[in-house]
Amino acid sequence: MRQWVDDGYRRIPAGPYGFLRTRLPSKCKIGVVRPDENRTSREHSTVATLGHVTETAGSSPEDELTPAPPGLFRYHGGANTVLCAGVATGLLFAGLNWLPAWGGFLAGAVPTFLLTALSHTLRDE
Amino acid sequence: MSENPGGLIRFIRAVLGLFASTTIQGAVCLSVGGALAYVGILVGCPPSLAPLLLLAGMAVPLWPLRVYYSPERILERTFARWDRWVEKGQLSRSKCKLWKEAMQRWYASQLPSSLVAPEATQVPPRLEDEE
Numbered sequence: 001m002r003q004w005v006d007d008g009y010r011r012i013p014a015g016p017y018g019f020l021r022t023r024l025p026s027k028c029k030i031g032v033v034r035p036d037e038n039r040t041s042r043e044h045s046t047v048a049t050l051g052h053v054t055e056t057a058g059s060s061p062e063d064e065l066t067p068a069p070p071g072l073f074r075y076h077g078g079a080n081t082v083l084c085a086g087v088a089t090g091l092l093f094a095g096l097n098w099l100p101a102w103g104g105f106l107a108g109a110v111p112t113f114l115l116t117a118l119s120h121t122l123r124d125e
Numbered sequence: 126m127s128e129n130p131g132g133l134i135r136f137i138r139a140v141l142g143l144f145a146s147t148t149i150q151g152a153v154c155l156s157v158g159g160a161l162a163y164v165g166i167l168v169g170c171p172p173s174l175a176p177l178l179l180l181a182g183m184a185v186p187l188w189p190l191r192v193y194y195s196p197e198r199i200l201e202r203t204f205a206r207w208d209r210w211v212e213k214g215q216l217s218r219s220k221c222k223l224w225k226e227a228m229q230r231w232y233a234s235q236l237p238s239s240l241v242a243p244e245a246t247q248v249p250p251r252l253e254d255e256e
Contacts, residue, residue, distance in 0.1 A: 072146045073231065075139075076194035079146035083154055084187055090180045101176030113143060120139035121132065 078116035085112040150190050158182030196235040203228060 089108025093099040099107060161182030162175045170178065192198065207224060210216035 072142055072149075073196070073199050074235075075142040075146035076150070076199070077191070077196075077235075078143050079150050080187060080191045080194065082143070082147055083150055083183070087154075087180050087184045087187065091177065091184070094176055094180065101180055105180065113140075113147070117136060117139040117143050120143065121136040 074120065078120065082109050082113045082116060085109055150187075150194070153186050153190060154183040155179075157186050158184075161185070196232050200228060200232050 086105040086109030090101050090105035093104030093107060094101040098104070158179040159182070162178040165178040166172065166175060204225060207216060207221050211218055211221050
């Protein structure tokens with residue numbers, strides 16, 4: 001029997017590995033769909049309409065069933081660190097007359113920026 | 126990362142997101158730093174001190190910004206905003222609850238793993254047989 005996912009008002013067939021391969025609310029129900037010959041016409045149309053979303057790529061069933069928070073939330077801490085590093089090195093280098101203020105700022109901010117972006121990339125993986 | 130084609134996309138997304146956030150906070154920093162440098166020059170500081178005043182002024186709002194944009198404060202403000210939307214009828218209660226669960230999951234991901242109970246971040250789907 002094929003599996004299906006029901007989020008309260010629609011029913012979507014599961015992907016090839018038994019889980020829905022798309023992003024859905026976390027409160028959906030997973031069950032078993034009736035064989036094709038026993039489905040009602042409404043079920044046929046619903047499955048046909050929503051069938052395409054089951055092919056969306058994903059890595060784990062748990063992730064696919066939960067929406068991700070939107071926005072820049074995750075980057076604010078890193079951006080603050082970048083600015084802190086830039087200001088600190090800028091003050092240090094300009095105070096010691098090693099570099100102009102903008103050069104000192106970039107000397108601290110750019111490497112920190114790249115490292116933070118890399119850290120975010122590895123964390124998302 | 127080169128073996129995984131998605132890695133480059135994630136890196137570019139992280140760079141863009143980080144740059145966007147840096148511009149938001151950098152605008153505040155530059156405003157305060159610029160104001161301090163301006164006042165310093167008006168008071169009579171030598172122009173050679175202007176860059177240092179600018180950087181020193183930029184350092185002032187960094188800590189308040191870190192607190193303002195901390196995960197706890199973001200969670201608090203976002204929940205309050207969604208609650209207001211529910212009160213006004215602009216958002217359904219079920220959707221609000223769903224968003225809050227997702228947001229709490231994000232908040233849990235920001236904490237050190239030792240502080241988070243594993244069951245707090247997982248909402249298992251309900252299994253149900255039709256027949």
